[in-house]
Amino acid sequence: MTLTKRIIPCLDVKNGRVVKGLHFESIKDAGDPVELAKKYSNEGADELVFLDITASDEQRKIIKDLVRKVASVIDIPFTVGGGVKSLEDARNILLNGADKVGINTGAVKNPKVITELMELFGRQCIVVAIDVKRNFNVDNEKNIFTENDKKFWFEVFIYGGKEGTGIDAISWAKKAENLGAGEILLTSIDKDGTKDGYDILLTKSIVDSVSIPVIASGGCGKPDDMVDVFRESNVDAVLAASIFHYQAHGVIDVKTHLKDKEIPVRL
Secondary structure: OOOOEEEEEEEEEEOOEEEEEEOOEEEEEEEOHHHHHHHHHHHOOOOEEEEEOOOOOOOOOOOHHHHHHHHHOOOOOEEEEOOOOOHHHHHHHHHOOOOEEEEOHHHHHOOHHHHHHHHHHOHHHEEEEEEEEEEOOOOOOOOOEEEOOEEEEEEEEEOOOOEEEEEEHHHHHHHHHHHOOOEEEEEEOOOOOOOOOOOHHHHHHHHHHOOOOEEEEOOOOOHHHHHHHHHHHOOOEEEEOHHHHOOOOOHHHHHHHHHHOOOOEOO
């Protein structure tokens, strides 16, 4: 039996509003999170991801009331992340209606929290988000790639893409899986908001290095971008924002297109 590929709209939330940027900057308003969540759920999205994108950087907790309101209008799996550092943070998210917890900065700062979360809530609940930029200062200890005659490695960034860590993304993905992550949400900061396609080399490299599901994120501008990343990397799911928020394409239109291209999706 062929597993269907998942199409996941993303709500990046700042000050209670859905926003969209370019390379994690130049943020602009994209709408009300509750209205958009309900719309995407009704249109047939497979899951929904809600990221409180400034929670870690602002050293604060996630907006629980908003999470609860979103959860109340959808009937699809719901992942919530932003500012998660502890079991208590994760518990609050799950108690307010989320099905899965996304953790990024908190996991890099304290990797053992991944295991603690997995042991308490189950592996299926734990999504480790990894934000990545290409680093052209080549270091022999890293996984080195060459594209267009340029050598580089993939570096993990934290605090909403503001701070580099010096950590190799492929090594971190493997470690996250070993510690108990059930899924990886992989975002290319270089591609974020560009609408010129996913970073297929990054996605394929992570997919090939782990055995847990990987969600590709960053760069989707049209349905064929999803077709390309599914075909070329065998990723399990794609995350997209601009393509849906600004009504360039509806969820059902995207899925119909994917099905026409022989990508297995749930219609």
